[in-house]
Amino acid sequence: GDSVTQMEGPVTLSEEAFLTINCTYTATGYPSLFWYVQYPGEGLQLLLKATKADDKGSNKGFEATYRKETTSFHLEKGSVQVSDSAVYFCALSPYYGGATNKLIFGTGTLLAVQP
Amino acid sequence: DAGVIQSPRHEVTEMGQEVTLRCKPISGHDYLFWYRQTMMRGLELLIYFNNNVPIDDSGMPEDRFSAKMPNASFSTLKIQPSEPRDSAVYFCASSPRATGELFFGEGSRLTVL
Numbered sequence: 001g002d003s004v005t006q007m008e009g010p011v012t013l014s015e016e017a018f019l020t021i022n023c024t025y026t027a028t029g030y031p032s033l034f035w036y037v038q039y040p041g042e043g044l045q046l047l048l049k050a051t052k053a054d055d056k057g058s059n060k061g062f063e064a065t066y067r068k069e070t071t072s073f074h075l076e077k078g079s080v081q082v083s084d085s086a087v088y089f090c091a092l093s094p095y096y097g098g099a100t101n102k103l104i105f106g107t108g109t110l111l112a113v114q115p
Numbered sequence: 116d117a118g119v120i121q122s123p124r125h126e127v128t129e130m131g132q133e134v135t136l137r138c139k140p141i142s143g144h145d146y147l148f149w150y151r152q153t154m155m156r157g158l159e160l161l162i163y164f165n166n167n168v169p170i171d172d173s174g175m176p177e178d179r180f181s182a183k184m185p186n187a188s189f190s191t192l193k194i195q196p197s198e199p200r201d202s203a204v205y206f207c208a209s210s211p212r213a214t215g216e217l218f219f220g221e222g223s224r225l226t227v228l
């Protein structure tokens with residue numbers, strides 16, 4: 001079945017360091033891919049998305065490129081801030097001949113940025 | 116703009132009691148989702164509705180769980196009887212269309228003693 005695998009955390013970085021959080025997926029058809037972020041005590045928020053191969057999603061300095069050949073959607077940011085500390089979830093939405101809203105989430109990666 | 120509103124934010128109850136969690140989706144959103152988050156299993160989709168009709172309830176763990184959406188602005192998730200293993204954060208989310216962009220509430224943290 002469809003699934004998402006993301007790197008385990010926690011990831012601990014110093015402020016202004018480069019961030020990569022790996023995400024790979026298994027899916028039939030042409031899924032859409034997402035990164036969601038969860039700040040402490042809050043619900044998840046959509047960070048960025050990509051709906052087809054080679055699309056790059058970007059938001060708030062974060063970016064991820066939909067790589068169909070490697071079935072990956074790695075999240076990157078050039079310079080992290082303390083305020084980026086949160087749990088990051090990779091997710092996919094299967095495409096069964098039509099768009100769906102049934103998101104399948106990875107296990108989440110905790111990012112801790114130290115000043 | 117008001118987001119997805121969930122209540123209660125925290126609930127502590129004893130095993131065997133009935134628990135009802137409530138959700139008000141964003142106005143105009145046609146899709147509503149119930150997710151459960153635990154350390155062991157991460158985020159699990161329990162059920163989702165489209166235009167108040169349940170579309171997929173394959174994630175509902177067992178008959179003790181039930182969900183309803185009597186109208187476009189209200190949904191409930193009920194657990195009866197509750198068990199300690201039901202302890203989790205339950206999230207409600209809504210979406211305006213089938214794009215995978217969900218808007219989550221702040222969650223209801225349930226503790227069953």
